[in-house]
Amino acid sequence: MMKVPTPSPSLVTPVGIAVSDSEKAEALAGNLEVQVQPVTDHSIPAVIEKVDVSLTTPDEVHEGIRGLKVSKAPGPNGIPNRALKYLPKRAVSLFARTFNTVLRTHNFPQTLKHARGISILKPGKDPALSASYRPISLLDMIGKSLEKILLARILHVVNERGLMRDEQFGFRPTHSTSLQLAHLVERITRNFDEKRIIGTVFLDVAKAFDTV
DSSP: OOOOOOOOEEEEEEEEEEOOHHHHHHHHHHHHHHHHHOOTTTSOOOSSSOOOOOOHHHHHHHHHHHOTTTTTTOOOTTHHHHTTTOOOHHHHHHHHHHHHHHHHHHHHEEEEEEEOEEEEEEESOOOOOGGGGEEEEOOOOHHHHHHHHHHHHHHHHHHHTTOSSSTTOOOOOTOOHHHHHHHHHHHHHHHHHHOOOOOOOOOOOGGGGGOO
């Protein structure tokens, strides 16, 4: 049997109470518009450097689609990952040609940037306030496959040029949190043995991704 979704509560807004689904969506969208503002730094050029990268192949695209999790919810086009896994070779080849056009022109299609937004209540927050919800963006899975191909090429250039410090552990393969903690404990222990003073700074950055 299908699970019946729990109705979301009404939201308190500056202009009244949002009861209908459309009113709640507008309230949540308005709250996000206030929080998420683009950062404009004129000292940073729009294009730092264009790097020629290797083109993709149908086999690489097929492997990327095979790696998609079937439990993930679909994006705006509504196509589930399970359906993508059964695409014929001709469709995969067409995707490879499209991805190669992106790599040649350095232009990511706008249609693949669209997302289906879902708001999730933060733990311990008042469900009647729009600020108590965090958004989740369900992206197009075809676009995510292209992003993985782009990421592999970006990391190749970054590692080849030594642009990333060894201390960078976030979002890197074979760099787990446990390994970073072990590295930190080892450094603290060594400083204790050498009778050195140890100083530690912990930063808890709120809404860090809202301006990315």
